[in-house]
């Protein structure tokens with residue numbers, strides 16, 4: 001089953017001050033199957049966040065459609081959960097209660113919350129406020145909050161970009177573990193090629209602005225994956241090198257901050 | 262954001278209390294709080310004694326003390342205090358109940374905000390005291406007139422700060438709530454109101470200040486009880502000791518309100534949530 005269907009998506013921003021028009025997305029088409037992990041990669045400023053924001057319903061497209069579970073979406077909704085780059089946790093909600101908002105009875109809600117905190121490795125932290133957690137823990141909480149809501153699609157915009165390399169590795173491994181356990185449908189924005197290849201089943205590579213899909217790369221690496229084992233596979237390097245080449249072909253000075261493969 | 266504290270497993274799920282919160286710390290903080298007032302009293306006593314200022318112009322500290330004792334003994338103090346507190350209380354509750362929903366609604370809707378902001382700015386300068394003539398015309402020399410002035414004095418400051426508070430909530434938080442399917446009512450109680458709270462508390466502080474001033478002015482003109490009225494009555498009979506005593510009581514009440522109501526509210530909410538850096 002196709003969980004997410006993006007067809008002919010285009011976005012033109014109009015600067016409200018100067019009236020200048022910027023075509024952020026030229027024409028983007030791809031699908032994400034149910035239980036699939038799809039990443040989107042591209043040069044900085046090519047419109048990855050814009051694609052995610054349109055799918056989430058935060059930004060309106062100029063052309064094209066977004067379908068979730070076959071239904072055209074219009075505005076934000078609980079069928080699409082978002083993990084934000086800056087976690088976007090509510091400062092006034094403790095870990096346990098930041099997870100809810102749906103009309104589920106309190107006792108059941110707490111159960112769900114605790115279960116998901118445990119899943120992301122935050123057991124015992126249910127009474128903390130976000131400001132009492134480290135950056136990595138906040139990101140874990142952000143993931144737990146979305147998983148607990150059981151959206152049809154999980155949208156993640158560079159969730160680990162502002163986290164130190166060591167913690168990031170751990171978060172990537174834990175995300176893979178949770179993904180392999182739960183099989184949510186994930187759409188993941190990143191500009192780290194290794195991260196995209198490690199996490200994904202397929203990687204959508206965008207050209208620079210106005211962006212189009214250059215290629216959709218299938219990552220046929222065995223699961224379960226772990227960082228050491230998976231990145232050491234020759235196929236991993238091959239795929240990562242292929243994507244690096246794709247990105248540098250279309251590259252210019254505005255090019256991406258690529259991690260050397 | 263404020264300091265991201267890495268919480269070790271030993272740390273219970275509470276913000277570490279600022280150092281000044283222990284029993285000794287509490288004494289010290291009370292001492293530092295009262296010291297400037299003690300100094301003021303000393304300077305006052307010395308200056309009045311040294312210059313031999315007559316009571317008619319400015320009373321001695323001890324005169325004011327005995328004036329307060331007399332007011333207490335005659336029951337006037339409680340009567341005036343009761344009347345003033347009730348009016349401030351009712352006016353403030355009405356202001357909170359009306360201004361918060363209105364301000365938050367404005368903050369949540371750029372169109373409404375754009376429409377009402379000029380009106381709000383215009384009204385701030387006129388809030389409270391300038392309305393006393395109209396209030397007495399409409400409501401007579403009555404409790405309602407005074408309450409109306411308190412409400413009016415607070416309303417605009419509260420509305421404006423609630424509006425600003427909502428506008429300062431990071432867009433991601435609103436988006437996160439919306440993509441969890443949050444309905445209007447929950448959005449108000451669980452996202453917009455707590456998110457706007459740092460600014461709302463500021464609004465309450467400013468608003469209550471305006472409210473007290475409005476109260477005193479309105480009581481001078483429009484009533485026959487209350488601290489403002491006591492002030493007015495004493496001035497007419499040149500009882501400067503009672504005038505100053507009433508002023509002192511008004512100031513002390515304001516301080517108590519801040520320390521007993523606003524500060525605890527702030528500690529339990531915005532400080533607890535790490536939305537305000539705690540400097541202790």
Ligand SMILES: Nc1ncnc2c1ncn2[C@@H]1O[C@H](COP(=O)(O)OP(=O)(O)OP(=O)(O)O)[C@@H](O)[C@H]1O
Nearest residue numbers: 013014022024043044045046047048049050051191
């Ligand atoms: N609200 C906006 N108004 C006008 N232009 C915008 C707006 N948001 C984004 N853009 C422009 O659209 C283009 C794509 O932006 P977007 O943030 O989607 O890129 P990105 O691929 O996520 O970049 P990065 O990798 O740096 O995060 C950029 O040129 C940006 O300047």
Ligand SMILES: [Mg+2]
Nearest residue numbers: 048049050158
């Ligand atoms: Mg981006």
